[in-house]
Amino acid sequence: MHSLGFEPNEITYGSVLSACTAFQVPIFGKQVYSLAMKNGFFSNGYVRAGMIDLFSKNCSFEDALRVFHDVFCENVVCWNAIISGAVKNGENRVALDLFHEMCCGSFLPNSYTFSSILGACAALEELDVGKGVQGWVIKCGAGDVFVETAIVDLYAKCGLMGEAVEEFLQMPIRNVVSWTTVISGFVQTDDSTCALKFFKDMRELGVEINNYTVTSVVTACAKLAMIEEAIQVHSWILKAGFYSDAAVGAALINMYSKIGEFDLSMLVFKDVGSLKNPVVWVAMISASAQNQNPGEALEIFRKMLQESLRLDKFCISSLLSVIGCLNLGRQIHCYTLKTGLVSDVSVGSALLTTYSKSGSLEESHKVFEQILERDNVSWASMIAGFAEHGCADQAIKLFGEMLLEEIVPDQMTLTATLTACSALRSLQKGKEIHGYALRIGVGKDVVVGGALVTMYSKCGTLELAKSVFDMLPQKDQVARSSLISGYAQNGYIEKALMLFFDMLMADLAIDSFTVSSVLGAIALLNRSDIGTQMHALIAKMGLDSDISVGSSLVTMYSKCGSIEECRKAFDQIEKPDLIGWTAMIVSYAQHGKGTEALRLYDLMRKEGIKPDSVTFVGVLSACSHNGLVEEAYIHLNSMAKDHGIEPGYRHYACMIDLLGRSGRLKEAESFINDIPIKPDALVWGTLLAACKVHGDIELGKLAAKKVMELEPCDAGAYVSFSNICADVGQWEEVLKIRSLMKGTGVKKEPGWSFV
Template sequence: MLSSSASRTQMNSLLNPKLPSRISLFQLKFLSSLAVAENPSFFPIENDQIPSRFDPFQFFNVYAKSRQCTARITKIVHTHLTTTGLLQSDIFLSNSLLDLYCKSAAMVDALKLFDLIADRNFFSWNIMISGYNHISLFDMAWEMFCRMHTSGFGPDEFAYGSVLSACTALQAPIFGKQVYSLAIKNGFFPNGYVQSGMIDLFAKNCSFEDALRVFHDVSCQNVVSWNAIISGAVRNGENRVALHLFRKMFRGFLLPNSFTFSSVLTACAALEEIEVGKEVQGLVIKRGAEDVFVGTTIVDLYAKCGEMNEAVKEFKRMPTRNVVSWTAIISGFVHKDDYISALKFFGEMRKVGEQMNKYTVTSVLTACTRPSMTEEATQIHSLILKSGFFSAAVVGSALINAYSKIGAVDLSEMVFREMENIKDLRTWAAIISSFAQNQNSGRAIELFLRMLQESVRPDKFCTSSVLSIVDCLNLGRQIHSYTLKSGLVFDVSVGSSLFTMYSKCDSLEESYKVFQQIPDKDNVSWASMIAGFVEHGCADQALQLYREIPLEEIVPDQMTLTAILTACSALRSLRTGKEIHCHALRRGVEQDVLGGAIVTMYSKCNALSLARRVFDMLPQMDEVACSSLVSGCAQNGYVEEALQLFHEMLMADMTIDSFTISSILGAIALLNGLSIGTQLHAHITKVGFNSHVSVGSSLVTMYSKCASIEDCLKAFDQIEKPDLVCWTAMIVSYAQHGKGAEALQAYELLREQGIRPDSVTFVALLSACSHNGLVEEAYFYFSSMVQDYGLKPGDRHYACMVDLLSRSGRLKEAATFINNMPIKPDALIWGTLHAACKVHGDMELGKLVANKMMELEPSMDPGAYVSISNMYADAGQWEEVIKIRNQIKGTDMRKEPGWSFV
């Protein structure tokens, strides 16, 4: 062991400022080894006194290793060295004192000392640059490097590495490129520290392609550079590239370390490449490189691949676990929706005394998002307050989201108010999303406007959340103006929310304009716009839009294919639907993923055999596909098949939606099967669908067609909040059963509820008047339809009025009404009046009506000619009968012969 004086002599000679510009890593290690003193005991300095036999070399060596550097003790030593004159004569002591100041974060004192050092060397500059980096004063590190360069000192590899780290933290790639150019000029191009620093800078701040270019500039056998490029690939989502680089590194006989394995395992987890991950784990075991970090990434790999049993085994096998390990296993259970296990492991983590971090807290809060877990969420909330994590914006946002999903919006708002002084965009986005998810559009919009008033610029998350619930076109346009001003309109999520808002507000033209202006459309955008066209009855435009997708080099996904299949269903376009089906198969889209949409398309196109074939090929019974097939069979008259499939769904304990039940009820109504209908009504009541509006309407119609008006009324009374369809169904039922007064009373109740009637409602109302001879009432409602609601009467409304007047014997009035109609009367309207003339024996008017019907010969059916012929036969006018029969023979029309079972 060298003595202190010998050590000092060698240090002075080795640290001479006239050293060559580059010092090898081996030399640096040799330098540090010479600083070991004879007696490495540590002498604490108390009462600001220096021991009489104080060896500064021994002190610096031991004190620096003790990690107890404080500015006060450093200043005491500084004073002593200045007083004794040692500081000015020994550069090693100056640099050691400078290093202690930096380690104690006293950079102001360090700079003062640095400026006093006359013979600075590379270590002096490097200590200052690293010191500024250590306390995150990266701009000062950059300035110090610039001073070093302008002072004539050629930076060494450590200076380049430190300043590149500072440029990375400053997000200043331009500065980094200047440093890299200088390093290349001074011959440090192949150095591992310089290369890895530049790779890291590009990977974090520029583009991964630039980082790859730097990596391939020179063949490198330095594991640090390989680690930098592999971790950079993972950070930029280039996980396949990371695995390729790892294989290349391994083939080059360069041994990976624990940092390499951690990055590669993270890539495997992101890609869910469990088999590759197991191979890497085998290498870890073989190399003996498993530490707490690698063990954590192995746990995370199994968790993200859904193999929680293996994840738990690996977790329990770890000799040492840290908070990241615990968070990984908890997050894995949350991802698998196993909130019980997630909370169990969190409890074990608390028992062993492991301190949680904000990511642990957010994972546990995600596990407490079920309506039944209000108590657990409030307990975690209390723990957050106790542990001091409430000041973290990410934790506050997670807490707001948890309460929102539980349905406790009032608690979400309470948390938001308590974060008054620490709000950031994440908390604003969380509370606005909370109100939006719970359909409280008023509060969401109010908070959005408040953000603008407080000069907080809403980001894409806030803006998208608000747009998702805006149903006012004027307000939507104002938010659109904000997105244009802020530049958010070019974000794909904001753009999609914008055109969806316009579509929801029935402004399809503006919706399509916004869609066209989105620069980088994704599958969600395409699917949403296609769905918007379908919802507004423009399925043909939806198909045209779908044909434009290949031009954008977008591969349609499940969502887009489902939307276009819906368009095919709306158009009843079987050929196009088959093309989409084939396209999905070629793309490798699993048939069970699109099963429901494909079955629906074939069902709506009346291709029930194809629908059944696709249904039978599904790996398991799909609820959507089952419902679609049941509805298709019911709507196409295959009632028995619909009932059989519906029974299979019940036996399989599948969830049955209101649409399926409504379709089955419609089929039962066609069968006039009251007994089956009452059985189904009992099941509907059992599952709680009896108060549902669509099911209630179908029940009303079913009982009405089965001639049970009392049960019809009972079914209507069970509906919680009847809508227009329900009220109209009830009015139709009353009309069909000759209860005109009750039908009119139901209409008045509808108006009292503030429900606006439509044209179908007035058809039902006029039909009720017609069946009950309520002429004056019919005139009143016919006039009200136009004057009060601005509805234009159609063929069915005029037919009801003619039928009413004809039934009431007011034949001439009916004829006058027809002649004054603003639309051309068809054969049905004239036929209604002609039948009434026959009933009431008005031959003169009957002849006139017959002539009118003759004029509409192309649109007449054989039954109308037969009706006219019979009327002439009843009057004994056989010449006219022969004339009519000859007219029938002279056309392509053919009278179907009558037949009877009797």
């Protein structure tokens, strides 16, 4: 038409732009739009609406906004296009702002506007705004089946299923979308019974059923207690002819996986995997990962590549979210580089999270820097990765960079940054972030509030922690547990126990983190009677096999002196992790049962658990109690050689203690002189204690001198050296040491006893 010299009009341009949208060719659309502007259709609403729609549907919402704001819009079609585009791109706040701007002008919204803006209210759970829009709909008489369905969806998304059903029953005309909205709402509120009842009514009335309805019903059956209903729905799907739909097949795979029937997931995959749809294959990968079968997940991924199935950004993100294998993550990373998906924000965020979870922070940060347009999720994921893997200072630095780029952090980002402040015990930074959270209106958010309580507790500022806790409109488990933990760790044992007692009296849910915090408080209190009562409550709640609770029980009984109960608590743990094994090894060592500690260490290694530095403190301490000098040297050398752990002061102090107990004081002195780090007061103090036992006054004098240089206010060093001199009758030296203590202002704390 163009080459023949016919002049296109606004209808022509609008239709061609719609074709560009359908074929997802924004480059050609830009050329058409340029021609339209050149030919004088720059301000035409129909043409501009087509271009806005093109950009919105091709993930270029900023360009869509630019087109919209180029000229003052006098056409409701343009307003509808930009508001609808904002909702489809997840920019729901922008949609509300545009709607407000539209209403302040001389433009009246129509049913298309109302259905879009109600969708934004539903996504944001802005019930009050949504009710206002509903009132306007009633006043204008603009309610059609689409608007009324959007109102039902609003109430459903806000968890008000009673109101949603009431609106649904008042609809004069109901279509498959409105029925599916109600069923989906019941699924989201975990009411599977009502979801299935509405599905039954829908079938009895002969209403059309589509694949969205079916996937919602299948999701409703994804519960352990609903295996019979799941099989019945599966049979109906076969009969109704939905089995060949990829989304339905994926939902069935996921359903059987969640109810613990992985074999049935595999059977469904064998039936529908031939569809060659990536959604089905990714669902099977997810099911394999959820059922602790990473090998199967890797095999399916390889088959996908062999079948030349192209994974889109949604499939890649889903795949990365369920894998825990670094090797597989790297392979997928290579695939994203090859296909150009690595710069997509959702793929990049999933990739950097995978690397962070595996402890590969350098690779994680490289991926982060490759993301072209970072959103809150990517920033929060990277900050959380740094915070959780011992790089809290980098996390806070990254948060500063985020603010410099004028990106407003959300609750997830603030929580991750506060976690970093907690790790650094940085009260000043924590207060600054608290102030920022209050300024942007999320200071009283439940999640942020819990993180603030934790931060103030870790920094030892219990008054501020309690103030934040008291101001929270909703006090969840995290906030309560954080405050209990803060009280316990800072010596306010009674307050910790009283807060826990209040939780019990209020019949609030108690999780393993709360229980572990309380057990820590009881251990510090050294009250085995309260510990036994707590253990009984834990058994009643069914938490005694939990890893964190079991480990805390081990430590509590150890601190209370009951090593037999300590071992019983350890044996109750279903699958001990490194912390649990280490707690038991250290407990044995502290109670002088070195043989048992070393035997348990060997058993831990056979279970494939890799030791950490704390484990080796227990192992070396066990060697010390048993006088196993040569074996201790073997374990010390094994730390760096076999496990990549550099020994620290506590490990060297254990070795000095062992050599001292064995009377090998000269060897201990040589050992101190040979260690690669500068000996601290702990190392020299351990040697000083050994010198006192064996009466080595010369070496004791050297050790005491070193301790006094490193910690001049340590009264123990003065007293120990004074006692050594007294034991050999050097009373003049004793008087000199006492005089030196007075001159430096060091005072010996008086001894006391419960007896």
